[in-house]
Amino acid sequence: MRVSIDSTTCQGHGRCYDLAPDLFGEDEEGYATLTEVTADQDVPSDREHDARLAAANCPESAVLVHEQARV
Numbered sequence: 001m002r003v004s005i006d007s008t009t010c011q012g013h014g015r016c017y018d019l020a021p022d023l024f025g026e027d028e029e030g031y032a033t034l035t036e037v038t039a040d041q042d043v044p045s046d047r048e049h050d051a052r053l054a055a056a057n058c059p060e061s062a063v064l065v066h067e068q069a070r071v
């Protein structure tokens with residue numbers, strides 16, 4: 001499983017990085033970013049629950065979950 005941020009819809013509410021600060025960060029304006037844990041690799045299996053939680057709690061549906069593992 002991978003995650004990405006749709007930067008065209010992210011409004012910087014911060015719920016994602018409040019819920020899972022190891023998976024999501026923020027830029028200088030508060031918009032979500034990926035972190036070293038999520039930027040170039042699959043979400044660790046023991047962190048998938050919180051990745052899904054962040055996606056479910058994003059008011060803009062800007063946290064995208066990609067179920068297929070990176071190949």
Ligand code: SF4
Nearest residue numbers: 010011013014016058
């Ligand atoms: S919760 Fe959604 S809108 Fe808020 S910072 Fe995260 S991705 Fe952006």
